[in-house]
Amino acid sequence: MTITNASVIERRTAIYDDTQKKRTGVLPTEGGAHTRPKAAAHLTDEQVNELGRELDAIRASVLAERGADDAAYIRKVIKVARTCDLAGRTALIFGKHKPMFLLGIAGVSMGKVLENMEIGHNVLHGQWDWMRDPDIHSTTWEWDFVAPARGWQHTHNDLHHTYTNVMGKDRDVGYNILRISDEQPWQKRDIFNPIVNAFLAPTFEWGIASYDLEWDQVQTGAKSREQFDKDLEALKAKAVRQVLKDYIATPLVATLTGSGKWSLAGMIGGNMVRNVWAHSVIFCGHFPDEVDVFTEDVLDGETRGDWYIRQMLGSANLSGSPLFHILTGNLSHQIEHHLFPDLPSNRYIEVAPKVREICDRYNLHYTTGPLGTQLAQTWKKIAKLSLPDEFWERHESGKPGKWQVLRDAWKGRTTPKTA
Amino acid sequence: MGVLKAIHRAASVWTSPASPEDYLQIINPLASARQLRGVVTEVRRHGARSATISFRPGRGWEPHLAGQWARVGVEINGVRQWRSYSLSAAQGHDPEITVTAIGRVSRHLVEHTKTADVLFLAPPQGEFILPTGPRPLLMITAGSGITPVMSMLRTLIPRRPDADVVLIHSARNEDDALFIDELRTMDRQYAGLTVVIHFTGNNGRIDFSNASAVETVCPDWRSRKAYVCGPTELLDDTEKLWANAGLPQGLQVERFAPALLAPSDTDGGTITFAKSDKEAVCDGSTPILEVGEEAGVIMPSGCRMGICRTCLTPLVSGQVRDLRTGEIHADEGELIQTCITAAVGPVHLEV
Secondary structure (H helix, E strand, O other), X not given: OXXXXXXHHHOOEOOOOHHHHOOOOOOOOOOOOOOOOHHHOOOOHHHHHHHHHHHHHHHHHHHHHOOHHHXXXXXXXXXXXXXXXXXXXXXXXXXXXXHHHHHHHHHHHHHHHHHHHHHHHHHHXXXXXXXXXXXXXXXXXXXXXXXXXXXXXXHHHHHHHHOOOEOOOOOOOOOOOOOOOOOOOOOHHHHHHHHHHHHHHHHHHHHHHHHHOOHHHHHHOOOOHHHHHHHHHHHHHHHHHHHHHHHHHHHHHHHHHOOHHHHHHHHHHHHHHHHHHXXXXXXXXXXXXXXXXXXXXXXOOOOHHHHHHHHHHOOEEEEOOHHHHHHOOXXXXXHHHHHOOOOXXXXXXXXXXXXXXXXXXXXXXXXXXXXXXXXXXXXXXXXXXXXXXXHHHHHHHXXXXXXXXXXXXXXXXXXXXXX | OHHHHHHHHHHHXXXXXXXXXXXXXXOOOOXXXXXXXXXXXXXXXXXXXXXXXXXXXXXXXXXXXXXXXXXXXXXXXXXXXXXXEEOOOOOOOOOEEEEEOOOHXXXXXXXXXXXXOEEEEOOOEOOOOOOOOOOOEEEEEEHHHHHHHHHHHHHHOOOOXXXXXXXEEEEXXXXXXXXXXXXXXXXXXXXXXXXXXXXXXXXXXXXXXXOHHHHHHOOOHHHXXXXXXXXXXXXXXXXXXXXXXXXXXXXXXXXOOOXXXXXXXXXXXXXXXXXXXXXXXXXXXXXXXXXXXXOOOOOOEOOOOOOOOOOEEEEEEEEEEEOOOOOEEOOOOOEEEOOOEEEEEEEEEOO
16 A cells, blocks of 8 residues: 555654553453452452453454445545535635625534544544555544644553553643642642633643643653654644634635635634534543542553453543534544544444443443533533632531631642642 | 646645645545546456456556556455556556456456546556667566566557567467457567467466477577566576576566465564664564564554554565454555564564
8 A cells, every 4th residue: 555654754752661661562361450440349350351352352343344334434524524614614705694604604613523523533543544545544644623633643542542541641631731630639720720621612722732742741851852842843833824724814715705804703713613512522531420530550460351441431421313423523432432442433333332231241330421411510520629629528518617728728738638 | 737736735725734635535536635546447348357447547647668567456345455467558558457357456356347436556667668779579478477568569569660579478278368369460460570379278388497498489589688477487487597598687577476475373583674774583472563672673652552553664565463353464565553463474664
């Protein structure tokens, strides 16, 4: 096949220490983890290994069936996304007419939602690499999102998916700017948790882009300054092209019909709709109630079955119609996605009942619910975590002096609970 | 061209980060910024087992020289599969391939290709081409080895009254022989072409291990520039014959099937890291990533457990096994996940 190797060589070579190096290859299918998460503590090594084999069998059956229908599916979604995008932007050229303005926002939003979620995220996971089509491949796809695809693949595919919900390892937990688990010690800035999150939602793509630079990793020395500079250059180049396309070139054409301002407003609106949508869906993936976070010791001796269990306990699904699943990029099947990140997304819907049955049989929680409920839980959690835990303990037990806790915490007089 | 380029650049401002071709694809399946394609213009079937497929290539194709081959890709059950075919059309004409239904890709091409289908293509390649100056030629072919030579004959014979070509072609029988009517017609029509057709079904194979068979048909074979294309045995025999006659430069050989070693029970082997110019011996259970790192090769890597695909590396040749599923990957240019695959026999990688 004729995929040029340029992109492969451009990819990052991660630095791992010796303990991590031992992980190379396939996780063991025998033995057991040194410590299991609380929610899985009732399982024996044999049961965990059997669970691993059952999930492997599900994966194998999808691999065996994968074929022309799946290829036709992703091509169709790509065609629909590009058509929506083109139609939306064309409508905005005549955006001074109200119906055209609304049609334009709808088209641009729909195009971008599909492109980012059901296409971009999943193609960049390598879900469609098996087709060997260089037009739809994890090494060539660049998405309509400010964060450059290659950098995102590193922080997301590698770091987040390998260390799902392991405190201190999964840098998605907290995104460094929010307190999203009571395992994170409270800091003064956490007071602004809900405000920060509310600001992050409509500007989500910029948030992700800056997060992918991993500035904090540079400070700790885990990431080289050289790599940071390279990533920053890539981001600058990508950001310039995105801004030029959405906020300059498109409105400029619209000035021909006197719709310049409307077109600009429509493009900003379309991007905001996409950003808020992506933010909502993604925050529902790991933060609703009942989702577990883990400590680093669960990684010791982790077997394939243990790894699967961590993915199931650390993720949450959303319930809804088939169309809803497509619009979330099938991240509504977050659990299935975390178990099988490289299986085609359109297959998660048929895999989900089997995974759920396994969870029930092994007495493991399978978190799912409608978007509204999950989103409310997520926001409530973020709001609640903006205050120290002791505040809520006092509040719930009816003890007076809860404001005193906050005042002391602010002044640094008490040590808030630490991990 | 300059204007087109300028338009393309301007358009790409609106289509970024995709290319204008990606959007054109909505209406035109031939459009792609990354993959050369061609549209099938005619399919002529010869019996049930072979067909000649003519196609019009899209932008990016270079006109072929007589005797060259091109890689042709088709999609079988959603997966792009590639194989190389000689281009049998005369130089200067739209390319065509003549395919016999052996193997998955060839069978698919013979059985399913229709006019207006899209083929995936790579530009023509190969050194099996006509000499630059006029020279007497000898062509030795067997089976589908006639296809590149057909292109040479169609290019050379009608245009050069001074051509002097002897063709010795073997086929199993009359029905299996590709282009046999055309070859006979050309033989009658042009004085400069002598065609000797040999049916191995009735008469057995021609023995090329010594000079006598060639001597009988073409006494002046030593003074001719010779071309040979066909099964490996034929190539080996003729190569030896010409070498023994002290004429190794006089013979041009076209090989199609690269020697693939069957996977043995004791997997593993030597991995050659082409760009880093390093070699390492390994067993059949150690992931290639680990082997490479041990050997000091800088390899792309990420999750180290087969989920993130950061480690994708092009396989130049050889076979590797997926340690999770046991699946073998052996296609040239295929991207393999080095963190969860191990070598099965000798492996060449492009890192």
